[in-house]
Amino acid sequence: MDQAHQQRLARWLFGLAVALGLAWLARVDYSRQISTDVLDLIPVDERSPELALVRSLASERQARVALFVLHVPARTGETADAAAARRQLAARVFTEALARAPAFAEVVRLDDAGPREALGKYVFQRRLDLLLPSWLEEQARTYAATRPAEAWPAWLAGRTAAELENYLGRPEAMALEQVIAADPLLLVPNLLERVETFSETGLAGGPRDRVLVWALAAASPLREEGQQPVFDAVASAEAALSRAVPEATLQWTAISRLAAESRRRIQAEMSSLNLLSLVAVLGVAALCVRQVLKSLHLAPVVLCSLLGAWVATLAVFDRVHVLVFVVGSLLGGVAIDYGFYLYLQPARREGERYADKVRRLLKPLLASALTTILGFSLLLFSELPLIRHLGVFVSAGLLSALAAALLWFAQVRHPYLESRRFINARIGRPGPRLRLAARALLLIAAGVAIAGPWRLQWRDDIRELDIPAHALRANDHTVRAAFGEDDDRALYLTHGDSPAAARTALDIFTAWHRQAHPQTPFASLGLILPSPEALAALPGRRAGLVGFPDELQAALARHGFEPDAFAPFFSAWRDWAKNPAPADFDALAQELTATLRGPMALLMATEPGASWFATVAGHAPGAEPPPQTATVSASQLESLNRLFSRYRSSALRLSAFGLGLVGASVFALYGFRRGARIFALPAGACLFAFGMLGLAGQTLNLFHLLGAFLGVCLSHNYAIFSAENAARGESVPPSIRLSALTTSASFGVLALSAIPVVSALGATVALIVLAALAGVELEALARAGSPPAPRDVSPL
Numbered sequence: 001m002d003q004a005h006q007q008r009l010a011r012w013l014f015g016l017a018v019a020l021g022l023a024w025l026a027r028v029d030y031s032r033q034i035s036t037d038v039l040d041l042i043p044v045d046e047r048s049p050e051l052a053l054v055r056s057l058a059s060e061r062q063a064r065v066a067l068f069v070l071h072v073p074a075r076t077g078e079t080a081d082a083a084a085a086r087r088q089l090a091a092r093v094f095t096e097a098l099a100r101a102p103a104f105a106e107v108v109r110l111d112d113a114g115p116r117e118a119l120g121k122y123v124f125q126r127r128l129d130l131l132l133p134s135w136l137e138e139q140a141r142t143y144a145a146t147r148p149a150e151a152w153p154a155w156l157a158g159r160t161a162a163e164l165e166n167y168l169g170r171p172e173a174m175a176l177e178q179v180i181a182a183d184p185l186l187l188v189p190n191l192l193e194r195v196e197t198f199s200e201t202g203l204a205g206g207p208r209d210r211v212l213v214w215a216l217a218a219a220s221p222l223r224e225e226g227q228q229p230v231f232d233a234v235a236s237a238e239a240a241l242s243r244a245v246p247e248a249t250l251q252w253t254a255i256s257r258l259a260a261e262s263r264r265r266i267q268a269e270m271s272s273l274n275l276l277s278l279v280a281v282l283g284v285a286a287l288c289v290r291q292v293l294k295s296l297h298l299a300p301v302v303l304c305s306l307l308g309a310w311v312a313t314l315a316v317f318d319r320v321h322v323l324v325f326v327v328g329s330l331l332g333g334v335a336i337d338y339g340f341y342l343y344l345q346p347a348r349r350e351g352e353r354y355a356d357k358v359r360r361l362l363k364p365l366l367a368s369a370l371t372t373i374l375g376f377s378l379l380l381f382s383e384l385p386l387i388r389h390l391g392v393f394v395s396a397g398l399l400s401a402l403a404a405a406l407l408w409f410a411q412v413r414h415p416y417l418e419s420r421r422f423i424n425a426r427i428g429r430p431g432p433r434l435r436l437a438a439r440a441l442l443l444i445a446a447g448v449a450i451a452g453p454w455r456l457q458w459r460d461d462i463r464e465l466d467i468p469a470h471a472l473r474a475n476d477h478t479v480r481a482a483f484g485e486d487d488d489r490a491l492y493l494t495h496g497d498s499p500a501a502a503r504t505a506l507d508i509f510t511a512w513h514r515q516a517h518p519q520t521p522f523a524s525l526g527l528i529l530p531s532p533e534a535l536a537a538l539p540g541r542r543a544g545l546v547g548f549p550d551e552l553q554a555a556l557a558r559h560g561f562e563p564d565a566f567a568p569f570f571s572a573w574r575d576w577a578k579n580p581a582p583a584d585f586d587a588l589a590q591e592l593t594a595t596l597r598g599p600m601a602l603l604m605a606t607e608p609g610a611s612w613f614a615t616v617a618g619h620a621p622g623a624e625p626p627p628q629t630a631t632v633s634a635s636q637l638e639s640l641n642r643l644f645s646r647y648r649s650s651a652l653r654l655s656a657f658g659l660g661l662v663g664a665s666v667f668a669l670y671g672f673r674r675g676a677r678i679f680a681l682p683a684g685a686c687l688f689a690f691g692m693l694g695l696a697g698q699t700l701n702l703f704h705l706l707g708a709f710l711g712v713c714l715s716h717n718y719a720i721f722s723a724e725n726a727a728r729g730e731s732v733p734p735s736i737r738l739s740a741l742t743t744s745a746s747f748g749v750l751a752l753s754a755i756p757v758v759s760a761l762g763a764t765v766a767l768i769v770l771a772a773l774a775g776v777e778l779e780a781l782a783r784a785g786s787p788p789a790p791r792d793v794s795p796l
Contacts, residue, residue, distance in 0.1 A: 452691020
């Protein structure tokens with residue numbers, strides 16, 4: 001094939017590939033496929049039930065909550081009644097406007113007693129089904145422990161009358177006189193004491209000088225449909241508020257505000273990082289070559305690598321987190337390597353054809369590309385979606401870069417770019433002192449690589465996946481504090497595959513909590529429900545209570561009560577006793593859940609496979625409950641931190657296996673002796689980088705590990721090409737130096753990212769690449785003057 005025909009064919013293939021890629025990207029629905037939802041970094045089928053529970057809570061009702069604080073300052077000389085009336089007007093106008101918006105599914109004022117009264121009415125009406133089984137179980141345990149001489153019905157009646165007499169001597173009994181007439185067993189009053197903690201958390205009320213409004217968005221706040229419509233609805237309601245009460249001010253928070261700001265910042269950073277990375281790479285290249293304009297031939301290689309990576313990733317996965325594309329800006333420094341290897345190599349002889357040049361460079365090109373791709377392709381087996389997506393992105397980008405470099409330079413008339421002298425410097429025969437210094441530096445580096453990693457500390461923090469929005473975080477803390485959420489209370493979630501299983505686990509948890517925090521009150525709406533064991537034992541206990549009503553009437557008379565005053569209770573007891581079978585537990589739990597409105601609806605769930613009960617405890621969050629309690633702290637932050645720590649361990653094993661395959665492929669291509677020498681350079685550079693981070697006291701996370709994996713794969717390129725030159729006794733090729741500098745520039749840009757994990761990845765890769773380049777140069781100095789054994793190698 002003559003050169004003109006080769007250029008036409010290469011131009012046609014290159015143009016066709018680019019056109020197809022751009023056409024594919026033009027039809028992508030970016031709002032649907034690109035996500036800023038941190039939960040898209042977690043597998044949907046997360047195998048840990050605790051973390052699956054946290055994922056469900058974060059993506060469903062709990063995350064859709066919006067909290068509003070209306071401030072209505074008193075006017076000068078205004079009476080208290082007038083100020084209260086204006087507050088009520090402000091609250092009514094705002095909540096009505098918010099409730100009319102389709103963006104919100106529910107709007108509740110915390111000073112509205114309606115939801116609590118509805119729950120109280122339901123519990124009172126169903127008290128014998130809900131509360132009596134557990135009460136009987138507790139009394140039966142006491143009866144069995146004391147072994148009294150009286151028969152069970154008589155003992156129970158006497159104990160009930162005595163406890164009622166004691167209770168009526170307490171001040172709080174006056175408010176429940178009507179309830180006690182229908183409930184001498186004190187089922188409801190005892191329950192109110194247990195759930196009193198809720199009234200102190202902001203779930204049951206709010207401060208009188210402000211109006212607190214709780215709302216539930218209709219859509220997930222982690223997606224666009226749950227963000228802008230919510231903001232528009234709030235703006236409209238705030239405008240209505242300002243018209244009705246001009247001096248009123250609004251302060252509010254919601255996950256949607258934080259998520260939208262995070263999306264805006266990440267998208268802005270993605271654009272700036274990619275542009276800055278490309279400018280940095282091309283800028284370094286321009287400084288290192290003699291003909292700056294000719295260096296622009298490297299740009300198509302970089303752009304095509306990003307194009308191929310975007311197309312492949314969006315074609316393979318339905319939804320990709322935006323962090324994949326932010327980190328994808330690193331490809332600018334990696335993809336340009338193949339352009340350097342082809343473009344900076346002079347012709348072997350005058351008139352050498354491009355095809356002949358490619359043929360003699362193809363082995364190291366394919367070896368460097370395929371070993372890197374082999375390592376990254378193993379990331380497809382990771383449990384973490386982010387790592388799988390990065391594996392596809394980088395692998396597809398590198399393949400695209402190699403293909404683009406081969407096709408693009410086939411169109412260039414003279415595909416050779418001469419580098420400047422400082423890049424093309426060749427080592428002569430350095431003196432013994434210089435060789436000794438190089439060997440000493442290598443020994444020092446080896447010491448750092450051996451000792452430093454032992455000082456490393458690892459910790460994963462999910463907050464490092466985001467760009468901090470300090471003002472919004474401060475506002476969020478202030479608003480939540482107004483609702484009673486603070487660091488002095490702990491919230492636990494007890495879960496099970498069914499409501500019955502969750503309720504059984506709740507008893508185990510409460511027993512643990514009483515032992516671990518004996519002086520601390522706690523409350524859970526799950527305690528309204530009887531335990532499944534107590535409900536199952538009810539038929540037998542019901543049969544043993546045949547004479548209980550008569551015994552209770554006699555006991556009440558002995559304690560000075562008028563038995564007729566408790567006629568509502570005895571009527572309800574007769575109706576209950578006619579039912580031979582107890583209520584079905586799951587149906588009872590679901591019926592209770594259906595009565596909950598507003599914030600209380602977030603305190604329990606009874607869906608099959610995802611049932612749980614929340615418990616509020618009056619102490620600061622501390623140690624996690626033991627596994628047998630089936631309970632986790634509701635701190636999503638700590639739960640997700642544990643998740644990422646676990647995935648870091650998984651990624652470490654996967655990376656080690658991948659690097660083992662990379663090493664094996666090098667040994668297969670170059671033999672054991674040369675392969676070991678090639679593999680030692682990236683491995684040593686990685687250990688040296690970790691050693692430096694360890695000695696500096698740096699705390700590492702999952703993304704330092706990913707950066708190390710990428711840095712090792714990249715360093716293999718330098719090791720392979722330097723080994724080819726070393727085998728012929730030649731100096732370090734300029735392509736390696738230029739490639740390392742541009743790669744460091746690209747990742748150095750990532751190190752400037754405001755997203756901590758992106759910065760960690762960029763800094764790690766830049767450090768490993770620079771260490772690998774230094775290793776190549778020092779090794780060349782250390783062995784200078786020692787002629788290599790003759791080998792049959794393909795010249796570069």
